[in-house]
Amino acid sequence: EPEVTQTPSHQVTQMGQEVILRCVPISNHLYFYWYRQILGQKVEFLVSFYNNEISEKSEIFDDQFSVERPDGSNFTLKIRSTKLEDSAMYFCASRPRRGGGEQYFGPGTRLTVT
């Protein structure tokens, strides 16, 4: 069964450094998402991406964040200058069609900012 994959599983970085989190969505899916989950809290929407552009973003997704689909298979989240409060699990998700349908989540990348 196809699934969303994410790398790395755990990323440790120093405050102020740039990080890139990588995702490979399910191949025939059209919509792509990033979410984050701070330890013990609920999952929060960051951004959605469709047709090679951002379709929606939350207040969390400020100028420090960017997304890219560089080669038609990978979907990346970049944080330019990490802060301590960026420490969280970051989940990528994808969805196959318009008008509904569940989002399929990857296993997540645990980002630890020290």
Next chain:
Amino acid sequence: GESVGLHLPTLSVQEGDNSIINCAYSNSASDYFIWYKQESGKGPQFIIDIRSNMDKRQGQRVTVLLNKTVKHLSLQIAATQPGDSAVYFCAEKSLEGGGADGLTFGKGTHLIIQP
């Protein structure tokens, strides 16, 4: 702001019993709802969804009930098994505009299955 929330943070049931997990939402524009299961160290896993034109939907051992009048959603799990132990999240969104927007998640209920 408007949000989706859960009534109980932890629910403990005996193995084999039925469990009911509740969710309240306040966004009247929401017309699509999903239940996700999250096991420790893993991403959310889809369980079942329901659209606002329905009030009940059944899957394998799970049933979702939607009451739009009181903005309430519930997940019923029949004959619970040890593998059902996890955190359960409800999530919602509006399908208006093609549904490209992200899901709004509730806080989660930790379901513990006692042997």
